[in-house]
Amino acid sequence: MDLRFTPEQERFRGELRAWIAANLARPWDAEVRDPKHDADSLVEVRRAWQQKLHAAGYLGMGFPPEWGGRGASAIEEAILHEELYRADAPQVPNFLGISLLAPALIHHGTEAQRRRFIPRILDGSEIWCQGFSEPGAGSDLASLRTRAVPDGEDFRIHGQKVWTTFGPWADWIFVLARSDPDDRYGGISFFLVPLDQPGVEMRGIRQITGETEFGEVFFDGALAKREHVVGRPGEGWKIAMTVLGYERGASALQYPAENDRYLAGLAGGLRERDALGREDVRERLGRLHVENEVMRGNGLRVLATLATGQAPGPESSIEKIFWSEYAKRLMDTAHELLGPQALLAARSPRSRPDVDWAYQYLWSRAGTIYSGSSEVQRNIIAKRVLRMPTR
Numbered sequence: 001m002d003l004r005f006t007p008e009q010e011r012f013r014g015e016l017r018a019w020i021a022a023n024l025a026r027p028w029d030a031e032v033r034d035p036k037h038d039a040d041s042l043v044e045v046r047r048a049w050q051q052k053l054h055a056a057g058y059l060g061m062g063f064p065p066e067w068g069g070r071g072a073s074a075i076e077e078a079i080l081h082e083e084l085y086r087a088d089a090p091q092v093p094n095f096l097g098i099s100l101l102a103p104a105l106i107h108h109g110t111e112a113q114r115r116r117f118i119p120r121i122l123d124g125s126e127i128w129c130q131g132f133s134e135p136g137a138g139s140d141l142a143s144l145r146t147r148a149v150p151d152g153e154d155f156r157i158h159g160q161k162v163w164t165t166f167g168p169w170a171d172w173i174f175v176l177a178r179s180d181p182d183d184r185y186g187g188i189s190f191f192l193v194p195l196d197q198p199g200v201e202m203r204g205i206r207q208i209t210g211e212t213e214f215g216e217v218f219f220d221g222a223l224a225k226r227e228h229v230v231g232r233p234g235e236g237w238k239i240a241m242t243v244l245g246y247e248r249g250a251s252a253l254q255y256p257a258e259n260d261r262y263l264a265g266l267a268g269g270l271r272e273r274d275a276l277g278r279e280d281v282r283e284r285l286g287r288l289h290v291e292n293e294v295m296r297g298n299g300l301r302v303l304a305t306l307a308t309g310q311a312p313g314p315e316s317s318i319e320k321i322f323w324s325e326y327a328k329r330l331m332d333t334a335h336e337l338l339g340p341q342a343l344l345a346a347r348s349p350r351s352r353p354d355v356d357w358a359y360q361y362l363w364s365r366a367g368t369i370y371s372g373s374s375e376v377q378r379n380i381i382a383k384r385v386l387r388m389p390t391r
């Protein structure tokens with residue numbers, strides 16, 4: 001395994017870094033702390049950033065050129081995410097459309113669907129959210145009960161989705177719904193549904209962080225047109241697996257880059273408290289640094305696999321479990337070492353530490369749940385990587 005980047009990849013990184021320095025007005029953290037912003041205006045900051053990235057050709061880089069991409073490699077995409085995280089750039093609002101739906105349309109959609117949806121996904125004019133989870137179907141997604149009832153050529157959707165990230169700002173939702181009640185996997189279909197129509201109600205859910213980035217969606221006869229079914233009716237499970245493969249494999253280099261910022265912030269905070277020389281503190285910081293490098297190495301290993309044309313296998317569960325559990329350990333350690341002051345560093349214009357520790361502590365809980373909880377990842381590793389017997 002070769003851990004070095006090629007000269008072309010390094011050149012790409014250099015150009016990108018210069019572009020970010022010239023185009024990013026200020027880091028996301030500064031936007032969030034600006035008292036003039038509210039939740040809606042922050043979404044507009046993110047939308048404007050998405051438009052800039054798109055105009056510069058940095059979005060959907062791995063897509064084929066006819067779909068606005070450059071046919072870039074997974075390594076270049078990973079470098080892009082690494083540099084964006086390093087600079088604390090805003091996350092684009094259409095991250096679910098770009099990273100999950102567009103690849104699903106490229107793999108399974110019709111030409112007409114790609115032409116209709118992908119350009120608007122990339123330029124941010126239509127924001128997407130993901131309607132998979134339900135109150136009774138999360139880890140066991142195939143238990144989903146939302147129904148798609150035929151109505152002439154089209155379908156009517158009835159049921160409820162929950163934990164819908166970015167739902168309150170989305171224009172469209174991609175929905176898994178049951179078109180055949182008697183076939184557990186083969187009865188699920190994949191629908192593209194506009195949210196602004198009768199029969200759809202989106203309610204915001206306030207999260208532990210205080211934000212309302214989630215929604216829950218109630219469908220009561222919402223129209224899903226036949227031309228907006230992806231794949232054939234009954235192929236939804238297969239398409240959902242494509243989507244989940246992209247969701248779990250996305251991390252490679254971005255989390256280590258983000259952690260570098262947190263570790264530097266933690267070291268800075270401890271220096272201010274004259275605690276950096278303490279042996280126990282140095283040992284715990286050193287351990288976190290080493291684990292972050294392990295994560296980077298593991299990410300590079302996944303990228304090396306992708307570079308040979310192979311898809312990421314169940315080993316990506318190891319990566320997922322590592323970065324998500326690490327984030328909790330890092331934030332727990334920061335709170336133990338910084339003490340109560342870490343809790344005072346809430347998102348307020350009056351307190352301006354390098355890292356908003358209280359917010360990041362609360363947010364770090366989420367990673368071990370979405371894209372498959374840590375328990376579910378352990379099951380996958382036991383069965384499909386270690387091939388352990390099931391009872």
Ligand SMILES: Cc1cc2nc3c(=O)[nH]c(=O)nc-3n(C[C@H](O)[C@H](O)[C@H](O)COP(=O)(O)OP(=O)(O)OC[C@H]3O[C@@H](n4cnc5c(N)ncnc54)[C@H](O)[C@@H]3O)c2cc1C
Nearest residue numbers: 130131132133137138139163164165366369370371373375
């Ligand atoms: C930040 C965030 C964003 C999300 N965004 C979206 C989104 O945009 N769209 C969407 O559709 N969903 C989204 N989700 C939902 C997410 O996919 C589910 O929360 C997740 O799949 C777990 O499902 P659940 O919450 O129903 O928990 P459950 O499946 O009910 O699990 C409860 C507990 O039981 C454990 N458990 C379950 N099954 C097993 C098993 N077989 N073996 C061992 N332990 C088990 C779990 O690990 C967990 O601890 C999001 C979740 C979070 C936290």
